[in-house]
Every structure is written in C-alpha cells, then in structure tokens.
Amino acid sequence: MSKRILSVVGARPQFIKAFPVSNALRRSHDDVLVHTGQHYDAMLSDVFFAELDIPEPAYNLGVGSGTHADQTAQMMIELDDVLDAESPDVMIVYGDTNSTLAGALVAAKRSTTLVHIEAGLRSGNRSMPEEHNRIATDHLADVLLAPTSRAVDTLRSESVPGEIHETGDVMYDAILYVRERANEVSAIREQLDLEPDGYVLATVHRAGNTSNKSRLSSIIRGLASVSVPVVLPIHPRTEAALKENGLWQLACDQLTIIDPVGYLDFVSLLEGATLVATDSGGVQREAFYLDTQCITLRDETEWVETIDCGWNTLVGADSDRIAQALAQNEPNPPKPQLYGDGRAAERVAEVIDSV
Ligand code: UD1
Ligand code: UDP
DSSP, rough: OOOOOEEOOSHHHHHHHHHHHHHHTTTTTEEEEEOOOOOOOOOGTTHHHSSSOHHHSEEEOOOSSSOHHHHHHHHHHHHHHHHHHHSSSSEEETTTHHHHHHHHHHHHHTTTTTETTTTTOOSOOSSHHHHHHHHHHHHSEEEESSSSHHHHHHHHHHOOOOOOEEEHHHHHHHHHHOOOOOHHHHHHHHTTTOOSSSOOEHHHHHHHHHOOOHHHHHHHHHHHTSSOOEEEEEOOOHHHHHTTTTTTHHHHHSSSEOOOOOOHHHHHHHHSSEEEEEOOHHHHHHHHHHEEEEEEEEOSOOHHHHTTTTTEOOOTTHHHHHHHHHOOOOOOOOOOOOOOSOOOHHHHHHHHOOO
C-alpha cells in the first residue's frame, strides 16, 4: 500500500543520503522532503539539489544556525506544524545531526512511525553532539536500518525497542550512482592544476577539532608537512575558527584552501587524491569506496571496519602522527565488502513497504 512519508534532512551529508533512498521510495510512495534549513549556504545545500536527482524540498523550515538547544527546539516547533499539515504514515530521519534528533523527538511524541537510517553507529565518545543524537534517535525509532552487522549487534546490546534491519550503507549507493558522471563532468582537478595521485585532499569540520585551538593548529601543521598540494574545501565553521584563532593566514599559506565544493567535484577530488585526511564520517567510507587511503583526524571512529582492513588510520590531531601517516607509501591492502552491495536504498524501500 502506498504510504505518505516525511523525510527530514538538513545538513550536507543528509541530502546525499536521501537521494538514492528518495529515488527508491518514490516508485511506490509519496515522499515529502522537509529541509530543516540547518545548512543554508548555497555550497552546503542548494548545490546538492541541483546536481542530484532529488526533488526540491516541499518545505524549507529555515531554522539556520544556533546553539544546540535553539536549533533543535526551533526545528521541533516547525516540524510539528508540518506533521499537522501532512499527517504522514512514516517519518524518516538520517544519521546523527540536530535535524535527526528534532525529527525523531517530534515523530515519537506524535506516535508517527519513525524510521532511522544509519542506526546503530557509536563512537563511544559521549562528548560528541552526534553521539547524543544517535543514541536518543535509536532509542526512539520504531524501525532501525543499520548499515552493518556490527551496528545491528550494538542496537541489540542496547536493547532498543524498535525492529532492526541490516541494509548496507546508502552512501555507497550514492557514490556508485555518481562516480562515472563525476569523472566526466567535473573540471575541478584541471581548474586547480592537480595531477592524479599528486595531491592530498582534506576536510575538517568536527566540533571537537574546530572548537579546540590546539587541536586545530596541530592539524594544520600536520597537513602542511607534505610537499604535494593539500586541498582543503573549507567548511564555514572551520574558516571562522581559523580566523578567530589567528590561524587563517598560516592555513592559507600552507594549504590550497577552496570553498566547499559540490558532490560531483568532491567525488572527483577524492578519487584522484593520493590520500584523504578527514574528520568526516561520510568521507571515511567514501574514500574506501573510491580506493583512496584515509587518515582520520579523530581519536575514535564509528566506521571501525575501515581501520580493521587497513584502509583507514586514526591519527587524532597530533601533527607528528598526521605527518607520519601522510608520508606513508604502503601498497593498498585487499578490499573486503564492508558496507553492503550498493543496493541499500532498495532494501530501505522494501522495509518501508512492510511497516
Ligand atoms: C553539522 C552536524 C554534524 C555533521 C555536519 C555535516 C550537528 C550537531 N552537527 O555540523 O554532525 O557532520 O553538519 O557537515 O548537527 N554555517 C554556515 N553556513 C551554513 C551552515 C553552517 O556558515 O550553511 C556555520 C555557522 O556558523 C554555524 C556553524 O557553521 O554555527 C556550524 O553549523 P551546524 O549546522 O550547527 O553544525 P556543523 O558543524 O555544520
Ligand atoms: N562533501 C561535498 N563537498 C565538500 C565536502 C564534502 O560534497 O566540500 C560531501 C562528501 O562527499 C560527503 C559529505 O559531503 O558525502 C560529507 O559531509 P560532512 O563531512 O560535512 O559530514 P559528515 O559525513 O561528517 O556528517
């Protein structure tokens, strides 16, 4: 039976995750996309709707930036009105942002069936806002869609009340869909004069790195240690933090800092890089999908399988460890199939058909 679904997104990685899922859902259901407005800069938001085959959101709640409480509360108030107007059968939330948590709380309080995509991930670091969002959402969800068997085990060990399904990672579907097109249409490597395998790509945006001057400074110094260009598409939060801490000039002198790029350009940059250094959750596994070795600028990761198989190295924010990891020249290890077969969105749709 066709269902009315409300899919809540708000931050860059959620637009990417929603695109294969929304495509699969629209074959049999009404999928009403709600953008909370958490990300609003054109290069963090509009660009993804223009590039990817997803409809413009039916609603943009325009919530914008604020404290965690402000942002989450404002989203809840606005989402409540959307639920009044739409009376959906199901609400879908993605990942671990404040948009995820706001959607989860509103759905739970209104007894709307709540589906959490990317359930069961844990870093074990209770100081991360994302960890609060994931734990709360998983315990509120009626249906938990986990990317891995490890995530399924985590959910079982926490005795979450909802039903659990393993689907694989919808980001793998997204990458497979755009990989070829990215290489055909993106001119970013030519524009930046980058040779294949002749540069390092970097992204930094986590609160734990940007709101700590010594970590941020150490990361920049570590990245600056290599002789090849280091391309850093900069998140606005990181740009602001570098400026506030007097590190902006150093970063501009040592690195190739560019505005955030669209998904096609990012995939092209990631595929062509020798290595990627990142604190992003999405980029760690996209690197794996695109055969690029990853260095993770955090003390722990939710995506431990990439570490276990040798495609990812945790280096924290220590400049020496970053420099050492960037200098590595090991052959690529074998690649197991870690996160599904690229058909996770179909599995999500099958589960939604049956709830
Ligand atoms: C958020 C998520 C994080 C996710 C990331 C993806 C939370 C708690 N964090 O982090 O899990 O990995 O998105 O990129 O939900 N800003 C702009 N323009 C924008 C958006 C933000 O300038 O379009 C600036 C504002 O100064 C804002 C800051 O970036 O205060 C942080 O934005 P916010 O959405 O709160 O968190 P992110 O760091 O983007
Ligand atoms: N990304 C992008 N342009 C950029 C940086 C990242 O399109 O300049 C994409 C990247 O391919 C990945 C997603 O954004 O799919 C990751 O988002 P981010 O690192 O902001 O969030 P996280 O995954 O850590 O939640």
